[in-house]
Amino acid sequence: MSDAPLVAIFIGSISDKDVMRSCSDTLSSLDIPHRFTVASAHRTPERTAGLVDELEGQGCRVFICGAGMAAHLAGAVAAKTIRPVIGVPINASPLQGMDALLATVQMPPGFPVATVALDKAGAKNAAxxxxxxxxxxxxxxxxxxxxxxxxxxxxxxKAANELENE
Incomplete structure (x- = not known):
């Protein structure tokens, strides 16, 4: 997008791209400039921190973080900014997303992460x-x-009317 991003979407792994694509699509449908990128809390913590600083400098106002398994990405971003952070837990483990949900929702006082539903529904609602x-x-x-x-x-x-008129 040509405009400075108002929203940043971070995914913890490229494998999360298909789930979080609906977040980007929803923001696009509302004409909200955003950036969609990979930033791992564990594998690339320096990149993640640098992106938060860079995007804040460009005027980014909301961060959305989608991650599975340990799902510490939203927390790592919340530790770096006072801008709103929205976490999307992703089902990426044998625990069927429960680990990601708990890791995203259980933040210490003063570092909130708004947590939405798992997977694509959560990605859309985050947007x-x-x-x-x-x-x-x-x-x-x-x-x-x-x-x-x-x-x-x-x-x-419309669906109700069609069903009732069958």
Missing amino acids: HLAAQILALSDPDLAKRIMELRQGFKDGVE
Whole structure:
């Protein structure tokens, strides 16, 4: 995207790309400039810290972190910034995402991570939550969100009518 990113999406591993792509797609559908990249809390902690600093300097306002297994990425980012951090636990282990969920949601006081659902539903909701945070100071974005929600409502009503008329 040509504009400076307002949202950063970090994934802990390239294997998380397909799950988190829906987050990027949702932000794109709302015309929110963002950056989508790999930044591991364990394998590349210096890169992760450097990206947080770099993106804050460019005006990034929300960080979204998707990670599986130990899932410390969101916590590592929250330790580095006071900007909102949203964690997306990813099912990447025999524990079916429970390890990622607990690692993401259990943060010490003063270092919050807003935690959404597992996998693709969580990735989409992370984008929606980031959009709502940004919409607090962007009336045009708030309008786009309301239009999107109206589309969801219209889709349910259409499906209900079709089902009832079968």
